[in-house]
Amino acid sequence: MKQQLTPKRAALWMDWAAVIALAAAVAVFALLRGDSFFSAANAVNILRSMSITTIFAIGATLTMAPDGFDMSACTLATVSSFLFASLFLWFGLPLWLSVLLTVVLTMVLYLLTMFLILVCRVPDMLATCALMFVHQGIGLWWTGGGAVSAGMPTPWGTDPARMGWTEEALAIGAAPWCILLMLGCVAFAFVFLQYTRHGRCLYAMGSNHTAAAYSGIPVKKYRFFAGMLTAVMIAVGAIVVCSRNGAAQISGCDSYLMPSLAAVFVGRSVGGAEKPNALGTLVGAALVAVLENGLTQMGVVYYVLPAVKGGVLALALVAAYGCHRRTAHIMT
Secondary structure (H helix, E strand, O other): OHHHHHHHHHHHHHHOHHHHHHHHHHHHHHHHHHHHOOOHHHHHHHHHHHHHHHHHHHHHHHHHOOOOOOOOHHHHHHHHHHHHHHHHHHOOOOHHHHHHHHHHHHHHHHHHHHHHHHHOOOOHHHHHHHHHHHHHHHHHHHHOOOOEEOOOOOOOOOOOOOOOOOHHHHHOOOOOHHHHHHHHHHHHHHHHHHHOHHHHHHHHHHHOHHHHHHOOOOHHHHHHHHHHHHHHHHHHHHHHHHHHHOEEOOOOOHHHHHHHHHHHHHHOOHHHOOOOOHHHHHHHHHHHHHHHHHHHHOOOOOOOHHHHHHHHHHHHHHHHHHHHHHHHHHHO
């Protein structure tokens, strides 16, 4: 009896490896740094720092649910931030209209991704890798090769319609609004994927694309739908980045790609889901943010921080995937 229960207990531990790693990280940093880490102000700081990564990661979650993959999401986000800043500063549009047009234009730009994947049938990885360069070129062409910031003249040589950011525009990237946006994106993805027929269809495609097609699911339509939802998340993340920086910078969103993908992969195993899920993605993003915050407070120099953070994430992934597969093999 004991030998039969041991693999099940091991599988249970592996299913919650990411949550255990997060709790362990919080406990260690709280023990070593005391109130400077374990405080309400630092908790808000962690939530604020993880908000952008989480929003992009939710976009990746929606893409990966039907077994898609997108390497170009954050380069497209940089283009979206250029659009938002130029609409608001150069053309002087109201904030609400700048946000709306940024979302719409990002969805339009994402149509190229869908065209390559669904019409040309280029594999997701190859198509989005190529689009990374396309997005970089589009962004630099639109801005004339520079950033978009307050008081900066337009590429055609005229003064901008608005010389600076308003308090409302800058508030989007600050607490509590960026945190509320993050939680809203997570809540939407959680309800959509777990409790709607459309979400279950996306998961069916992710489990077995051929079987989903034979069962009557319009796989191309649902893949397109998932892509458009991803584009919305990309636009929201880009607006938050632009607001937080007070400018749309060259490659301003590119660095969020790897942390957001890491959050999705770490979160796949949470609760034994074995599929991209919103709550798991939130846990993965929290683990990344806690590690970065705690290691910074520990005085780890900035050029060593990525290696240490990546090593801990790799261990979490090994615990979540490698050990789980060995346990599943033993149980069978």
